[in-house]
Every structure is written in C-alpha cells, then in structure tokens.
Amino acid sequence: MGKLRFATVWMGGCSGCHMSFLDLDEWLFDLAEAVEVVYSPVADVKTFPENVDVTLVEGAIANQDHLELIHAIRKHSRLVVSFGDCAVTGNVTAMRNPLGGAEVVLDRAYQDAQLLHPQVPHDDGIVPPLIDQVLPVHAVIPVDLYIPGCPPPAKRIRAVLQALIEGKPPEMIGREMLKFG
Amino acid sequence: MPRTLTINGQEISARNDQTILEAARDAHIHIPVLCHLDGLTDVGACRMCLVEVAGSNKLLPACTTRVQEGMEVRTDTQRLRAYRRQIIELLFAERNHVCAVCVANGHCELQNLGIEVGMDHVRYDYIFPKLGVDLSHERFGMDHNRCILCTRCVRACDQLEGAHTIDVMGRGAKSLIIRDMNVPWGESTTCTSCGKCVMACPTGALFKQGSTVAEMVHDAEKLAFLKAARERKVWNV
Numbered sequence: 001m002g003k004l005r006f007a008t009v010w011m012g013g014c015s016g017c018h019m020s021f022l023d024l025d026e027w028l029f030d031l032a033e034a035v036e037v038v039y040s041p042v043a044d045v046k047t048f049p050e051n052v053d054v055t056l057v058e059g060a061i062a063n064q065d066h067l068e069l070i071h072a073i074r075k076h077s078r079l080v081v082s083f084g085d086c087a088v089t090g091n092v093t094a095m096r097n098p099l100g101g102a103e104v105v106l107d108r109a110y111q112d113a114q115l116l117h118p119q120v121p122h123d124d125g126i127v128p129p130l131i132d133q134v135l136p137v138h139a140v141i142p143v144d145l146y147i148p149g150c151p152p153p154a155k156r157i158r159a160v161l162q163a164l165i166e167g168k169p170p171e172m173i174g175r176e177m178l179k180f181g
Numbered sequence: 182m183p184r185t186l187t188i189n190g191q192e193i194s195a196r197n198d199q200t201i202l203e204a205a206r207d208a209h210i211h212i213p214v215l216c217h218l219d220g221l222t223d224v225g226a227c228r229m230c231l232v233e234v235a236g237s238n239k240l241l242p243a244c245t246t247r248v249q250e251g252m253e254v255r256t257d258t259q260r261l262r263a264y265r266r267q268i269i270e271l272l273f274a275e276r277n278h279v280c281a282v283c284v285a286n287g288h289c290e291l292q293n294l295g296i297e298v299g300m301d302h303v304r305y306d307y308i309f310p311k312l313g314v315d316l317s318h319e320r321f322g323m324d325h326n327r328c329i330l331c332t333r334c335v336r337a338c339d340q341l342e343g344a345h346t347i348d349v350m351g352r353g354a355k356s357l358i359i360r361d362m363n364v365p366w367g368e369s370t371t372c373t374s375c376g377k378c379v380m381a382c383p384t385g386a387l388f389k390q391g392s393t394v395a396e397m398v399h400d401a402e403k404l405a406f407l408k409a410a411r412e413r414k415v416w417n418v
C-alpha cells in the first residue's frame with residue numbers, strides 16, 4: 001500500500017487544532033513515513049488537490065471562502081474529518097450567531113467597539129464576506145469522522161491517525177477521545 | 182415489606198418505598214441521571230433515567246417510578262442508549278453551550294453525559310437563541326446560555342433553603358429561570374445569598390463571580406449532606 005494522501009485545512013478556527021497536531025512531536029516523523037501531505041496551512045499549496053485520502057478540517061464554516069473550499073474538499077476527499085470543536089459544533093466561532101446576521105456582527109466588531117475611525121471594510125477582494133450564521137462542517141457537507149476537543153489533545157489526534165493509517169475505524173469512546181472543550 | 186424485582190436480569194430486593202433508581206443504586210447498577218440530585222425531590226424531567234419495564238410499552242423514569250413485586254427492569258438497552266444520546270444532543274442544540282470557554286469545563290454533568298452517551302457530534306441544527314447573563318448579584322452569576330432547565334436550583338432554593346426565590350417562567354424551550362417576579366438577581370428581596378442553587382447546578386449556568394474557564398467546581402454533594410443533617414441528624418463526613 002502506498003502512502004495516504006493527507007490534507008489538513010484551516011477554516012474558521014484559531015489554528016489551535018493545528019498547534020495541537022504539531023504537538024505530536026517526534027511522532028510526526030512516523031506520520032511522515034505513512035502519509036504524503038498534499039495540502040495544509042504548513043505546506044505551500046494554493047489549490048485543494050484531487051484524490052485525497054484523509055482531510056482534517058479545523059474550524060467552522062464562517063465565510064464564503066470556507067463555503068467554497070469545503071465543497072471542493074468533500075468532492076476530492078475519501079474521508080473528511082471534523083477536526084476540533086469549531087468544526088464539530090461551531091464552538092467559539094459560532095458565538096456570534098445569537099447576535100444575528102453578518103452585518104450586525106461586522107457593526108459590532110468594526111463600529112460599536114471602535115473609538116477611532118469606526119468603519120466596516122466593504123471593499124471587494126479584501127476579506128471574504130461573512131456568511132450570516134456560522135455552521136459546523138457537517139451542516140454543509142457529509143462528514144465521516146469527528147474529533148472533538150478545543151483543541152483535541154495530541155494523543156487523541158494520534159489515536160485517530162494511527163487507526164486510519166492502519167485502515168481501521170478509530171474507536172471514539174470515553175473521555176480520552178470524546179471530551180469537548 | 183421488601184420487594185423482589187430484577188434489573189438487567191439480576192435479582193434485587195428493595196424496600197417498597199424505593200424508586201427503581203434507588204434500588205438500582207443499592208445494587209451498584211448505574212443509571213444515568215441529570216435532573217436528579219441527592220437531597221432534592223425528583224421531578225422526572227430530563228428523561229435520562231428512562232428504563233424499560235416488562236409489560237409496559239411506555240419508558241418509565243427510574244427516579245419517579247416505585248419498585249413493584251416481580252418487576253423486570255432493563256436499564257441499558259440499545260433503544261435506551263439511542264434515546265439518551267438524542268436527549269443530550271437536543272440539550273446541546275437548544276442553547277449556547279461552548280465547553281471551551283465555560284466556567285464548568287471539566288466539572289460539568291452535561292459534558293460528562295455527552296461522553297457517557299458517546300456523543301461525537303450533534304445531529305440537530307443548533308438554535309443559537311439570544312439569551313442573557315445576569316451578573317447583578319455581588320457573589321454569583323447566572324448564564325442562561327448554559328441552562329438546561331433541570332430545575333435543581335429551583336428545588337434547592339425551595340426545599341433546602343426554604344426561600345423559594347427561584348422559579349421557572351415561560352413554556353418549553355423558551356422557559357427561563359427567574360428570581361422573585363423576574364427581577365435581576367441582585368435586586369431579589371427573598372434571596373439569602375446562601376449559594377445552594379450554585380451548588381446544585383449541573384452545568385456552568387450558575388457560578389461564583391470571578392470564576393474563569395474550568396474553575397467552577399460545584400458542590401452538589403453538600404446538599405445531600407445538609408438534608409441528612411437537618412432531617413435525620415446525621416452528620417456523616
């Protein structure tokens with residue numbers, strides 16, 4: 001069997017899940033033996049490739065760019081994994097949802113909370129437009145596996161990846177694997 | 182008169198005034214609970230402790246169903262497991278529970294039950310209701326976003342403190358825990374600031390002011406201690 005084609009994606013999250021992934025320390029050498037990293041915020045690849053075996057998605061779906069990318073990810077990935085609480089539940093990223101839609105949120109951040117030169121950035125192509133409600137990944141595309149945690153502890157990430165490399169379904173049972181937060 | 186019944190095929194003998202939950206606990210059989218708290222009367226509201234009883238096509242809450250002679254009880258069937266997970270998922274979907282930034286993270290009965298029922302994600306759409314936080318009391322706070330309406334605080338305030346400051350307003354998912362006639366907590370004229378409601382809370386909805394993420398450890402066992410001390414003059418520590 002060849003190497004797994006492996007991708008990690010950073011959507012509406014704080015990158016803490018990726019930090020926890022890097023916390024795998026020397027096991028990353030073992031991982032590098034078993035997978036080929038074809039797309040990741042830590043690799044300089046601009047477009048999401050085809051024929052990906054496993055994609056870890058960190059973060060919730062919060063803007064138009066996320067929305068477009070997540071459909072490409074689903075189309076080209078055999079296994080899509082919701083990686084961390086923002087991807088699984090919306091988490092902190094979705095805490096803006098009760099405020100209302102995108103405009104209300106932008107006003108809150110750029111007008112109400114600013115003392116100097118309050119203005120909402122509206123120019124095209126500067127920042128991706130927010131969608132009105134932040135969504136967990138599985139509300140947009142079918143998801144194959146969920147890794148809760150804010151961030152998921154490195155041990156939990158390793159247990160999942162180890163199982164996937166061995167071609168087995170990971171056992172998502174108990175506090176070590178399922179605690180949110 | 183003792184009663185003999187079976188729970189999960191195991192023969193149990195129980196007192197005739199015991200509930201299925203009490204009998205199961207005496208026999209070291211685990212039934213998950215959420216609105217139940219030792220020391221308070223049971224209301225059978227959360228439905229976590231539903232069990233199957235042979236001869237009944239309804240599921241019955243173990244906390245409010247008395248044992249009967251010859252009862253055959255099942256506490257851990259596939260159907261019950263599916264319902265319990267559904268209940269926990271619906272509670273997470275109903276309000277804004279964000280474990281990562283919650284005072285009760287790591288000490289939360291809702292979070293623990295999520296683990297117990299095997300919840301890896303919530304299959305229902307989150308409602309994201311707009312709810313407030315009451316920080317008007319000098320020592321305690323209430324975050325309605327994290328409230329699951331179990332009414333443990335209501336019962337602790339009424340049955341143990343005797344003040345009945347706390348009650349429930351409204352209907353269904355829109356219900357709210359209130360103080361007096363829906364006044365800010367700090368303006369309540371009946372609240373004695375005893376903190377029993379905070380001890381009783383299973384989530385981070387009630388907390389001590391100044392607690393930050395994962396710092397709020399509730400002291401729910403103390404309520405059962407108080408009740409035993411007051412009513413039976415037992416001071417087991």
